[in-house]
Amino acid sequence: MTAPSELETAVNADVPAEPTDGYHLVVDALKLNDVRTIYGVVGIPITDLARLAQAEGIRYVGFRHESNAGHAAAIAGYLTKKPGVCLTVSAPGFLNGLVALANATTNCFPMVQISGSSERHVVDLKQGDYEEMDQLAAAQQFCKAAYRVSRVEDIGRGIARALRTAISGRPGGVYLDIPAAVLGSIIDADKGAKTLSRLVDPAPRQLPAPDAVDRAIEVLAGAERPLVVLGKGAAYSQADDQIREFIESTGIPYVPMSMAKGLLPDDHPQSAATARSLALKKADVVMLVGARLNWLLNHGQAPQWNPDAKFVQVDIEATEMDSNQPIAAPLVGDIESVFEALAERTKPGQISAPTAWREELAARSAQNVAKMAERLKVDKHPMQFMGALKAIRDVVHERPETYIVNEGANALDLARNVIDMHVPRHRLDSGTWGVMGIGMGYAIAAAVETGDPVVAVEGDSAFGFSGMELETICRYKLPVVTVIMNNGGVYRGDDVNPLGDGPAPTTLMSEARHDLMIEAFGGKGYRATTPAEVTAALTEALASGGPALIDCVIDPSAGTESGNIGHLNPKGIGNFTGKKK
Numbered sequence: 344m345t346a347p348s349e350l351e352t353a354v355n356a357d358v359p360a361e362p363t364d365g366y367h368l369v370v371d372a373l374k375l376n377d378v379r380t381i382y383g384v385v386g387i388p389i390t391d392l393a394r395l396a397q398a399e400g401i402r403y404v405g406f407r408h409e410s411n412a413g414h415a416a417a418i419a420g421y422l423t424k425k426p427g428v429c430l431t432v433s434a435p436g437f438l439n440g441l442v443a444l445a446n447a448t449t450n451c452f453p454m455v456q457i458s459g460s461s462e463r464h465v466v467d468l469k470q471g472d473y474e475e476m477d478q479l480a481a482a483q484q485f486c487k488a489a490y491r492v493s494r495v496e497d498i499g500r501g502i503a504r505a506l507r508t509a510i511s512g513r514p515g516g517v518y519l520d521i522p523a524a525v526l527g528s529i530i531d532a533d534k535g536a537k538t539l540s541r542l543v544d545p546a547p548r549q550l551p552a553p554d555a556v557d558r559a560i561e562v563l564a565g566a567e568r569p570l571v572v573l574g575k576g577a578a579y580s581q582a583d584d585q586i587r588e589f590i591e592s593t594g595i596p597y598v599p600m601s602m603a604k605g606l607l608p609d610d611h612p613q614s615a616a617t618a619r620s621l622a623l624k625k626a627d628v629v630m631l632v633g634a635r636l637n638w639l640l641n642h643g644q645a646p647q648w649n650p651d652a653k654f655v656q657v658d659i660e661a662t663e664m665d666s667n668q669p670i671a672a673p674l675v676g677d678i679e680s681v682f683e684a685l686a687e688r689t690k691p692g693q694i695s696a697p698t699a700w701r702e703e704l705a706a707r708s709a710q711n712v713a714k715m716a717e718r719l720k721v722d723k724h725p726m727q728f729m730g731a732l733k734a735i736r737d738v739v740h741e742r743p744e745t746y747i748v749n750e751g752a753n754a755l756d757l758a759r760n761v762i763d764m765h766v767p768r769h770r771l772d773s774g775t776w777g778v779m780g781i782g783m784g785y786a787i788a789a790a791v792e793t794g795d796p797v798v799a800v801e802g803d804s805a806f807g808f809s810g811m812e813l814e815t816i817c818r819y820k821l822p823v824v825t826v827i828m829n830n831g832g833v834y835r836g837d838d839v840n841p842l843g844d845g846p847a848p849t850t851l852m853s854e855a856r857h858d859l860m861i862e863a864f865g866g867k868g869y870r871a872t873t874p875a876e877v878t879a880a881l882t883e884a885l886a887s888g889g890p891a892l893i894d895c896v897i898d899p900s901a902g903t904e905s906g907n908i909g910h911l912n913p914k915g916i917g918n919f920t921g922k923k924k
């Protein structure tokens with residue numbers, strides 16, 4: 344034995360007998376609060392954090408791009424009603440994750456982005472650190488809240504605060520900044536353990552006031568043409584039984600927003616989804632349940648809506664009321680508590696939808712269903728969207744537990760109408776922002792969180808935003824079948840460059856073989872040129888339970904500019920290509 348050097352003695356004096364560090368405290372705090380999965384991309388300074396989390400029994404799912412990891416965490420939050428966690432590296436990795444964090448906030452999904460960051464004192468003096476950025480300042484405006492942990496003894500508090508903020512009240516995205524120096528800090532293990540805490544009642548119930556409930560009952564009782572609009576907040580709340588009981592006992596027709604499809608099965612006799620325009624135009628009392636009167640509902644304005652309609656709104660966020668239309672009966676509370684209170688305080692028969700109104704909507708539905716059946720019959724060559732989508736619909740109809748992920752423009756709008764849903768929270772799509780790039784992240788998280796099969800119906804452009812995650816799907820051997828509506832372009836594939844010296848802005852390669860992409864990673868690729876081939880491929884792919892991709896070759900002239908929302912394009916003075924759309 345040699346005597347310790349002066350330096351060793353000095354260092355050891357600072358090291359507790361039983362030491363732990365920031366890495367361990369982060370993992371312990373997450374475990375203590377039931378975080379079971381982390382979605383992320385590793386690098387300095389969080390690689391060891393991911394390794395340790397895995398070693399300690401947290402499932403770590405490694406992605407190829409942070410945006411996709413973030414989208415996965417967000418939809419995991421939506422599906423489980425617990426915050427999804429995304430882990431990113433400093434500056435560029437952090438920024439890559441930020442679109443997903445903002446998208447989660449916009450869609451009211453609970454998620455926490457935990458990011459490592461570089462040396463605070465170097466960053467703040469802008470001395471040019473590795474991956475230098477003031478991440479806390481950058482994150483603030485894109486999320487519900489942003490926090491930074493500056494001392495190792497605050498890790499437990501920071502994580503508790505981030506998780507509670509994400510999940511309570513209106514759910515949203517929260518940013519938690521943990522500088523490298525804090526992760527590497529050493530602290531006595533006992534002392535460290537005492538800084539951690541488990542959240543008690545992280546998403547407390549929010550009961551509506553009794554007089555607010557009575558006011559809503561009165562408004563609904565006076566309706567001649569009542570309508571319920573179910574939004575993704577209703578799906579998220581998991582108050583499936585209470586919502587169904589209210590709708591069935593009152594007989595009120597309902598319209599589901601896209602991600603609320605399946606909350607009640609789409610073939611429910613009270614569904615007015617197939618008479619949507621008439622329902623909106625004529626309803627005299629509209630009850631919004633976890634649905635905002637934003638652009639997706641034309642802000643509640645005429646001519647889409649009856650200008651004299653009265654609104655009842657059920658939402659956990661008081662400031663949502665009156666944002667677009669005056670709300671005659673605001674019901675601020677969590678949806679489960681609101682529906683329990685409604686059931687308690689409504690007298691038998693007090694609210695009921697008049698038969699004439701129900702029959703009017705049912706008659707319009709029958710007409711529209713017949714029209715749709717005609718449209719779906721077309722079996723033209725080259726294949727049209729409808730041919731491919733009908734084939735998908737019929738295969739997944741046999742397997743209602745299948746999750747449907749959906750993005751694109753025409754690929755989104757048409758699939759939403761054609762593929763009916765029968766189980767709550769099984770349709771995951773571009774949502775409030777109409778964002779492209781959610782596809783593979785949502786699909787991966789749905790498969791990871793539930794183990795159920797996923798079919799991702801993707802526009803060929805939309806798919807490109809997250810396509811590299813096919814490798815992730817194959818690496819984790821997930822039951823995800825990606826079906827590409829390959830019309831060779833953004834909206835359509837037949838646009839031309841008038842100068843003829845290269846592709847037009849909306850053009851992609853219609854001859855692209857997306858099916859070969861997945862084969863590079865050992866998945867199964869199919870190319871389908873007819874609806875029968877789509878049926879055969881999807882049936883086989885779902886039966887295999889493994890990763891697969893079906894490239895559906897769609898007519899490049901199929902599709903309209905921006906799908907259903909072409910009217911949102913600014914007009915200008917004319918048509919830039921002179922080509923007829």
Ligand code: ADP
Nearest residue numbers: 513574575576580600633634635658659677678
């Ligand atoms: P959609 O796009 O389907 O119409 P939105 O995202 O516009 O739905 O609306 C969802 C709404 O649901 C948000 O205003 C949000 O505050 C609300 N919400 C989310 N969770 C709950 C809950 N548990 N109880 C009540 N409202 C909720």
Ligand code: TZD
Nearest residue numbers: 751752753754777779802803804805832833834
């Ligand atoms: N970038 C992001 C992040 N989100 C967007 N919504 C867009 C760009 C613009 N955009 C749309 O709104 S839809 C779309 C883009 C690029 C793709 C449409 O093409 P597609 O679908 O191939 O996915 P269809 O079936 O050809 O219409």
Ligand code: MG
Nearest residue numbers: 802803832834
């Ligand atoms: Mg396309």
